[in-house]
Amino acid sequence: MRSSLSVVSRRAQPNDAQLNKDQLLARLQARTAAVGIIGLGYVGLPLALLFNEESVPVRGFDVDAQKVDVLSQGGSYIHRIPASEIQVARERGFAATADFSKLAEVDVIIICVPTPLNEHRDPDLSYIVKTAEAIAPHLRAGHLVILESTTYPGTTEEVLVPILENNNPQRIKACRATIAPDGDFYVAFSPEREDPGNDTVARREIPKVVGGLDPKAAELGSALYGSIFNRVVQVSTPAAAEMTKLLENIYRCVNIALVNELKLLCLRMGVDIWEVIEAASTKPFGFQPFYPGPGLGGHCIPVDPFYLSWKAKHFDFHTRFIELAGEINTAMPYHVLRSVVDALNERQKSLKGAKILVLGIAYKKDIDDLRESPSLTIIELLRKQGAEVSYNDPYFPFVGKGRKYDLGMHSVPLDNLGQYECVLIVTDHSDYDYPKIVRDSQLVVDTRNATRGITAKNVVRC
Numbered sequence: 348m349r350s351s352l353s354v355v356s357r358r359a360q361p362n363d364a365q366l367n368k369d370q371l372l373a374r375l376q377a378r379t380a381a382v383g384i385i386g387l388g389y390v391g392l393p394l395a396l397l398f399n400e401e402s403v404p405v406r407g408f409d410v411d412a413q414k415v416d417v418l419s420q421g422g423s424y425i426h427r428i429p430a431s432e433i434q435v436a437r438e439r440g441f442a443a444t445a446d447f448s449k450l451a452e453v454d455v456i457i458i459c460v461p462t463p464l465n466e467h468r469d470p471d472l473s474y475i476v477k478t479a480e481a482i483a484p485h486l487r488a489g490h491l492v493i494l495e496s497t498t499y500p501g502t503t504e505e506v507l508v509p510i511l512e513n514n515n516p517q518r519i520k521a522c523r524a525t526i527a528p529d530g531d532f533y534v535a536f537s538p539e540r541e542d543p544g545n546d547t548v549a550r551r552e553i554p555k556v557v558g559g560l561d562p563k564a565a566e567l568g569s570a571l572y573g574s575i576f577n578r579v580v581q582v583s584t585p586a587a588a589e590m591t592k593l594l595e596n597i598y599r600c601v602n603i604a605l606v607n608e609l610k611l612l613c614l615r616m617g618v619d620i621w622e623v624i625e626a627a628s629t630k631p632f633g634f635q636p637f638y639p640g641p642g643l644g645g646h647c648i649p650v651d652p653f654y655l656s657w658k659a660k661h662f663d664f665h666t667r668f669i670e671l672a673g674e675i676n677t678a679m680p681y682h683v684l685r686s687v688v689d690a691l692n693e694r695q696k697s698l699k700g701a702k703i704l705v706l707g708i709a710y711k712k713d714i715d716d717l718r719e720s721p722s723l724t725i726i727e728l729l730r731k732q733g734a735e736v737s738y739n740d741p742y743f744p745f746v747g748k749g750r751k752y753d754l755g756m757h758s759v760p761l762d763n764l765g766q767y768e769c770v771l772i773v774t775d776h777s778d779y780d781y782p783k784i785v786r787d788s789q790l791v792v793d794t795r796n797a798t799r800g801i802t803a804k805n806v807v808r809c
């Protein structure tokens with residue numbers, strides 16, 4: 348077994364940055380460079396496991412002591428990562444810690460911390476800032492620091508690098524192509540492209556985009572990711588890599604808004620939008636299907652576009668597509684509410700006092716992530732109108748308090764569905780038996796076309 352962390356003691360030697368780069372490159376190519384991953388969440392933990400699988404020495408860092416404890420005991424807190432995978436990784440040398448002084452022992456530092464929006468829907472970079480401040484005291488010449496958190500173009504250069512440079516005790520500098528070609532440490536940005544719940548593409552098949560602050564950082568970053576990904580795509584700057592990620596997510600956000608709007612029109616016209624999308628998808632070029640739903644969810648699509656619109660304002664630029672898509676997508680839970688009210692009304696019932704069962708609280712099917720889930724908004728809206736709401740989700744036995752909600756609800760069993768005035772499908776988990784749900788329920792309102800192929804009078808698709 349390879350030694351998990353080879354400690355290399357090196358001092359700041361501003362004049363031999365080139366040598367450091369070659370040494371590091373040789374280590375990366377030999378897979379002996381030690382990698383430290385900060386932030387062991389949905390992105391950081393799978394990335395750590397991927398390095399570990401490929402025999403790259405890796406150590407995880409997190410401020411959440413509970414997560415560190417779970418991993419140290421060979422457990423997992425992410426549904427799709429079984430504990431056995433953590434145990435195998437630990438046998439191969441993977442360890443997690445909350446002790447940031449251990450950063451001095453790794454050669455590469457990858458940052459995978461959250462980048463949410465604050466209460467004004469502006470970027471909240473506090474996690475990146477705190478992480479940079481935690482790295483700086485342990486920074487040394489030859490370190491390669493890579494930011495993976497999704498953020499606006501300019502973050503790496505304008506936020507991360509200044510904190511690292513101004514707070515490290517040795518006052519070492521980052522290598523920049525023009526200003527400091529002989530700098531001491533290397534910096535790059537490389538976006539994460541994971542698609543939670545998607546098992547059709549192997550992780551290493553997803554090309555990895557890398558933008559270095561200078562060509563040396565780009566070369567080092569490419570060598571690092573080349574050990575775990577089949578293809579690395581170099582772009583000229585960290586800003587280009589930051590923008591690449593945002594383009595990908597804005598593309599999704601805008602196209603989802605487009606089909607959501609067309610769905611509303613189709614409903615009025617009596618046309619089945621799902622049938623239309625299926626037919627359009629047969630075109631072998633120039634069309635990619637996107638699907639309507641109850642609203643956007645997840646950490647990325649509802650959040651990331653606003654990182655760019657915020658930054659665009661500094662350039663006196665108004666990102667109209669992003670704003671319009673945001674407007675349409677955030678209105679979808681209200682459309683769902685309206686559809687439930689109408690369906691009950693049709694049956695001479697009112698929402699006030701009605702027992703409603705929401706199926707699925709995760710933001711999309713078959714995953715254990717409820718961040719920004721439209722279910723949360725829909726439950727809140729239904730409750731505000733006086734409905735008595737329950738939920739079922741095999742991935743969430745209990746939902747307590749989050750940043751924007753405070754539900755305190757337990758998942759209820761799927762028996763006795765007839766007691767509910769309405770069963771509302773918000774997340775189309777594969778485990779649900781939809782024909783049985785339709786059979787056993789008084790009324791089913793389906794926001795995902797999960798009941799496709801079922802013809803029944805008690806089904807309303809919205």
Ligand SMILES: NC(=O)c1ccc[n+]([C@@H]2O[C@H](COP(=O)([O-])OP(=O)(O)OC[C@H]3O[C@@H](n4cnc5c(N)ncnc54)[C@H](O)[C@@H]3O)[C@@H](O)[C@H]2O)c1
Nearest residue numbers: 386387388389390409410411459460461462478496497539
């Ligand atoms: N989840 C996804 O599918 C996905 C996909 C692509 C990109 N991203 C981006 O990746 C980044 C991370 O997302 P995530 O889903 O893994 O988030 P997450 O909340 O699941 O995990 C973040 C981890 O960082 C830790 N953390 C917070 N502050 C820290 C600090 N100062 N030092 C060390 N650890 C700290 C948290 O405890 C947590 O374990 C975000 O920028 C996100 O936009 C996420």
